[in-house]
Amino acid sequence: MPVREFTDGLDLDxxxxxxxxxxxxxxxxxxxxxxVLGDRTGSVPAMIWDGAADALPLLTPGRPVRVIGRYGVHPRHGAQLTVRAIRTAVSGTYDLADICDGPALPLGRLVAELRALVAGVDHPHLRALLERIVGDDAxxxxxxxxxPAAKHLHHAYRHGLLEHSVTVxxxxxxxxxxxxxxDRDVAVAGTCQAG
Incomplete structure (x- = not known):
């Protein structure tokens, strides 16, 4: 279940x-x-009250883990997950694309929107330049x-540069x-190829 769909009192694995x-x-x-744990839909703070020393070796940022616990919304502390157990995530039981950050739109749609922007550039030399940089055969x-568009702050995930360039x-x-x-063509060409 995606993080954004967690509801108060949910037991999860x-x-x-x-x-x-x-x-x-x-x-x-x-x-x-x-x-802080998350998937591509969001993140949630998680508290490990017992067994911290045993859990710590599994908790490397960027690593998937199997989490067993209860999600709740506390009146004072807000939404959080109380962890009962942390396990190694077994390969084949999850799709990395579902838990890693990524663009809001599917890759195919981002590519289609970039192609539409390039096709909308009227100046033939600028359009040819864009095709040499971002065309299918480039x-x-x-x-x-x-x-990624950046290492940390924004769009710091696979396809982030494409997403950022398209939206800008x-x-x-x-x-x-x-x-x-x-000049619309110059402005669009500059943002399509540089983000």
């Missing part, structure tokens, strides 16, 4: 991706773990298509008509 881990002190001198197209180019195309003297 899911494979989620570890986003971050914090070791925090308990009043009794021990420690507990506050972990040597660097696979790397461009799959690249669509905005530029829509706004180009409102600015006298702005």
């Amino acid at each position: 899911e494979v989620l991706l570890v986003r971050s881990v914090d070791r925090l002190p308990r009043r009794d001198g021990g420690e507990y773990l506050k972990v 040597p660097d197209w696979p790397r461009y298509r799959d690249a 180019a669509q905005g530029v195309a829509a706004m180009a008509g409102t600015f006298p003297g702005l």
Whole structure:
């Protein structure tokens, strides 16, 4: 079940991706773990009150783990998952594409929208240049298509550069008509190839 569909009181046994881990002190001198877990639909804080030392080796950011616990919405602390057990995620029991961050639109649609933007460039030399950079047969197209837009802050996932470039180019195309003297083709070409 996707994180965004979790409801108060839900018992779950899911494979989620570890986003971050914090070791925090308990009043009794021990420690507990506050972990952020997620999938492509969102993330949720998770508390591991018991067995922190045993769970810690499995909790590497970017690693999928099998999580058994209960999701709840606390009046004071908000939404969180109370973890009863953490297990190694067994290959074949999950699809990595479902738990890793990714673009909001499917890849095929992003590519189609990029192709429509390129086709809408009237200047033949600019359109030819774009085809050499982002066309289906362009040597660097696979790397461009799959690249993240950034390492950390925005669109930092596979196909992130493509998603960012398409959304910025669509905005530029829509706004180009409102600015006298702005060459729409140059503006769209600049954003399609550079993000």
